[in-house]
Amino acid sequence: MNVKQAYQDLLGRHGRQGWWPLLTRAGQDGFDKDGYHPGTYDVIATEQHRFEVYTGAILTQNTTWENAQKALQALQQHHLLNPSSLQSAEDDRIASLIEPAGYYNQKTTYLQAIADAFNNETTPTRHDLLTVTGVGDETADTILCYAHSEPRIIADEYTRRWLDNHGVKRTDYDDIQAYIDQRFPRNTEQRQELHALIVTDQKA
DNA sequence: GCCCAGGAGCATA
């Protein structure tokens, strides 16, 4: 499979997606009302924005972004969208705020774990992230790619389906990731776009 | 009523 060509095809049909969406930047220069930045390439540089990616990555697990966004907005409105406030907040309070995203008790535990582990001064290794409760392969790669601008391939279910549609049969996460990694430029901007385009395309 | 959505942890064998 010609992965680069398939990527160009997706880009031509859907246009730039501008992930990761940041609600704390929605409406600002280059960001639309939902926080996407399709016209510009954004490198996360502040603690607030980086932690919002971490939080969003947990909240969107097995849920639509629309519902995860409701939970994010609730946390933001109650000034809990930062590590220290989240750590000191009561479980029940967090759970009730993120309720629209589903699995709210589990995700409360996950958010507290990620808040404990979060350190804006250093980029964690993939192994470090995987030791945090609630962070699996996909969430770890999502965080490294979007919050820390590392050129990582995210090999989720949509990606597996995308390869399958192109005749490439892979089921194991690491196999899917390796297949694309060997055939696509090691470029963060393009790898962020690739994942966004695959998700957009599979939903269309 | 059913199934899926921008998954992961844990128990069991």
Next chain:
DNA sequence: TATGCTCATGGG
């Protein structure tokens, strides 16, 4: 190592 079960709301 590999399945199976659990977590839970919201929309089609």
